[in-house]
Amino acid sequence: MCQRCNYTEMLNDRGIDPTPNRIKIMEVIGNNPAPIAARDILATLKRTDTINRVTVYRILDLLVEKGLIDRLSSGGRRLVYGLSPNENHPPHPHFQCKSCGALQCLQPDSISMNIEDIQRTFAGEIQNVEIRISGICRNCIRSRQAMKHKTDKK
Numbered sequence: 190m191c192q193r194c195n196y197t198e199m200l201n202d203r204g205i206d207p208t209p210n211r212i213k214i215m216e217v218i219g220n221n222p223a224p225i226a227a228r229d230i231l232a233t234l235k236r237t238d239t240i241n242r243v244t245v246y247r248i249l250d251l252l253v254e255k256g257l258i259d260r261l262s263s264g265g266r267r268l269v270y271g272l273s274p275n276e277n278h279p280p281h282p283h284f285q286c287k288s289c290g291a292l293q294c295l296q297p298d299s300i301s302m303n304i305e306d307i308q309r310t311f312a313g314e315i316q317n318v319e320i321r322i323s324g325i326c327r328n329c330i331r332s333r334q335a336m337k338h339k340t341d342k343k
């Protein structure tokens with residue numbers, strides 16, 4: 190759990206009522222080490238609460254609109270959600286696996302995402318920096334190796 194973000198305060202700051210469901214959704218997204226899909230948010234909440242799909246989607250739309258969370262495409266129509274950069278969470282690049290499509294958060298300092306640096310090289314107005322790096326994730330590398338190992342043995 191993130192000890193630094195006060196979700197009640199963050200919602201209040203954006204003029205949104207900090208209802209229990211909104212806070213819980215912020216917590217689920219904030220606690221997940223990678224961007225998370227709406228159905229996984231729903232599944233996590235359903236372990237303890239009775240909350241329906243429509244409510245979850247409505248809250249996600251509101252949080253995106255108010256700039257508290259970011260909606261990222263994870264290939265095809267699959268959408269995932271992560272906290273928007275804030276004073277506790279600097280902007281960071283994402284890694285996407287070409288094999289399974291999974292998105293992962295990379296360390297903020299792994300590549301410069303400093304808007305001012307990029308702005309100096311461009312005459313228009315930079316508003317948002319999104320960097321996606323692609324390759325093969327660890328799980329897929331492992332399962333490839335396992336498959337290879339099997340065929341080698343034959």
Ligand SMILES: [Zn+2]
Pocket residue numbers: 191192193194219277278
């Ligand atoms: Zn936080």
Ligand SMILES: [Zn+2]
Pocket residue numbers: 286287288289290291325326327328329
């Ligand atoms: Zn993968």
Ligand SMILES: [Zn+2]
Pocket residue numbers: 223224271281282283293294295
């Ligand atoms: Zn992320």
